[in-house]
Amino acid sequence: MPPTDAPPMPRRPIIGGVTPARVLAAETLADLRKGFLLDPSFERRAGGLDARDRRWAQELLWGTLRKRGWLDALLAARVSGGLARLDADVIDLLRLGAYQLLEMTSVPPYAAIAQTVELAKRRHGIGASKLVNAVLRRLERDRAAHGAESLAGVVPADAREALAARHSHPQWLVERWADRWPLDEVEALLAANNREAPVVARPWGLSADALAAELTAAGVRLAEPAPGTVWARDSLQLAPGAALTELGAFRQGHFHVQDPASTLVTQYAAFPEGATVADLCAAPGGKALELSRTAAVVYAGDRSYVRLQRVRANLRRLAVENVIPFVGDAREPAVGAVDALLLDAPCTGTGTFRRHPDARWRLKPSDMAVMPALQRQILRAAARIVKPGGLLVYSTCSIEPEENDAPVDDFLATHPEWTPEPPPAGAVPDAVLDGGRLRVLPQRHGVDGAFAVRLRRAG
Numbered sequence: 232m233p234p235t236d237a238p239p240m241p242r243r244p245i246i247g248g249v250t251p252a253r254v255l256a257a258e259t260l261a262d263l264r265k266g267f268l269l270d271p272s273f274e275r276r277a278g279g280l281d282a283r284d285r286r287w288a289q290e291l292l293w294g295t296l297r298k299r300g301w302l303d304a305l306l307a308a309r310v311s312g313g314l315a316r317l318d319a320d321v322i323d324l325l326r327l328g329a330y331q332l333l334e335m336t337s338v339p340p341y342a343a344i345a346q347t348v349e350l351a352k353r354r355h356g357i358g359a360s361k362l363v364n365a366v367l368r369r370l371e372r373d374r375a376a377h378g379a380e381s382l383a384g385v386v387p388a389d390a391r392e393a394l395a396a397r398h399s400h401p402q403w404l405v406e407r408w409a410d411r412w413p414l415d416e417v418e419a420l421l422a423a424n425n426r427e428a429p430v431v432a433r434p435w436g437l438s439a440d441a442l443a444a445e446l447t448a449a450g451v452r453l454a455e456p457a458p459g460t461v462w463a464r465d466s467l468q469l470a471p472g473a474a475l476t477e478l479g480a481f482r483q484g485h486f487h488v489q490d491p492a493s494t495l496v497t498q499y500a501a502f503p504e505g506a507t508v509a510d511l512c513a514a515p516g517g518k519a520l521e522l523s524r525t526a527a528v529v530y531a532g533d534r535s536y537v538r539l540q541r542v543r544a545n546l547r548r549l550a551v552e553n554v555i556p557f558v559g560d561a562r563e564p565a566v567g568a569v570d571a572l573l574l575d576a577p578c579t580g581t582g583t584f585r586r587h588p589d590a591r592w593r594l595k596p597s598d599m600a601v602m603p604a605l606q607r608q609i610l611r612a613a614a615r616i617v618k619p620g621g622l623l624v625y626s627t628c629s630i631e632p633e634e635n636d637a638p639v640d641d642f643l644a645t646h647p648e649w650t651p652e653p654p655p656a657g658a659v660p661d662a663v664l665d666g667g668r669l670r671v672l673p674q675r676h677g678v679d680g681a682f683a684v685r686l687r688r689a690g
């Protein structure tokens with residue numbers, strides 16, 4: 232598994248003539264190559280940026296990663312000898328420059344080229360800067376002469392390869408999804424993965440209407456979810472661009488941020504009022520918060536101390552007192568005899584690609600075997616702490632059957648005292664129920680992907 236914490240505090244960048252947002256983008260991509268994750272790396276480095284630069288850097292980084300496959304094809308056709316002969320950092324700089332040239336209309340081409348050339352000079356010397364200059368100029372010349380659409384070159388004859396190229400996804404992921412769904416549905420999934428994910432607020436301690444009024448008064452625009460989106464009760468979608476952490480409503484703990492797919496998991500769980508609950512893979516804590524609305528107490532454990540700090544920060548901000556965070560491995564649970572258990576297992580996260588555009592490039596086919604082995608271990612060990620007659624909800628943010636139905640079906644086959652139990656009527660919309668299991672798919676439901684199954688232990 233890649234590290235989930237952020238890299239050490241960055242040295243203050245020597246900016247010279249390059250804008251801080253571009254320096255940050257290059258350094259964040261360097262972090263990703265070392266195995267760090269996009270969100271914590273970005274957060275760590277973006278501290279000094281104002282809201283406008285932060286948003287711009289985010290657009291550049293997230294966009295470059297979403298379009299990486301497509302950009303690489305365009306660049307490879309313009310580098311003699313291909314991209315493989317270049318230093319990995321130089322390739323990343325070319326990707327950043329090409330994305331600004333082709334996708335960021337606010338950036339004049341000369342600025343995209345000159346700034347990337349300067350970055351290459353600072354990071355790698357004059358030779359690399361000349362190469363970057365030549366390649367980006369060639370790309371810009373072709374775009375100006377023939378338009379961005381004609382840059383794609385030869386479209387692969389194979390339909391699956393063509394989809395992977397057009398929507399910038401690794402071929403092996405497209406292959407596995409195309410084995411499961413018709414190509415038009417796969418294409419809808421790839422397109423959903425490339426759309427910007429909205430910010431969705433969950434009111435805390437006030438009604439959705441009261442929060443909507445507070446946000447609107449602060450100048451935040453609320454957006455209607457796209458038609459056909461399956462929504463979670465009381466959630467509010469914010470229009471893009473709101474500087475969240477600067478909002479009074481955020482600082483005063485009037486909401487937390489959660490995708491509807493995650494909210495649907497806890498609504499589907501429908502744990503009884505006043506229950507003693509454990510959430511053994513809890514960080515960053517959105518589901519623990521939702522469970523705490525009705526639970527007597529939620530024991531919120533996570534193996535990662537660093538990630539658990541985000542749970543603690545949320546608890547402080549929202550003044551929540553009935554969630555007890557602790558560091559612990561779910562394979563050896565440190566709590567016992569609970570009424571209800573949420574096992575939101577670590578997974579490949581293929582349902583959340585629109586939020587984490589680095590993930591599609593980091594995942595390997597072997598992860599589809601490694602993660603299910605861990606999930607099976609956690610499920611077997613953690614189930615022991617549920618009281619007779621209690622509930623266990625196993626969930627993931629994956630859309631892969633190996634991580635969803637398979638571990639649960641294996642568990643049920645060897646644990647006859649457990650039986651699947653659908654949620655109470657009306658807990659979640661019927662559209663996301665599949666034989667009593669929660670199955671949320673980005674291409675069908677317009678939100679992140681999620682899976683959950685509710686299991687009852689014999690009394």
Ligand SMILES: C[S@@+](CC[C@H](N)C(=O)[O-])C[C@H]1O[C@@H](n2cnc3c(N)ncnc32)[C@H](O)[C@@H]1O
Nearest residue numbers: 512513514515516517518534535560561575577
């Ligand atoms: C899908 S995330 C949980 C998201 C969280 N439930 C929420 O709603 O915010 C999975 C979490 O499992 C944690 N984890 C991974 N392996 C673990 C283990 N063996 N025991 C406990 N936690 C683990 C990871 O650190 C990660 O925070």
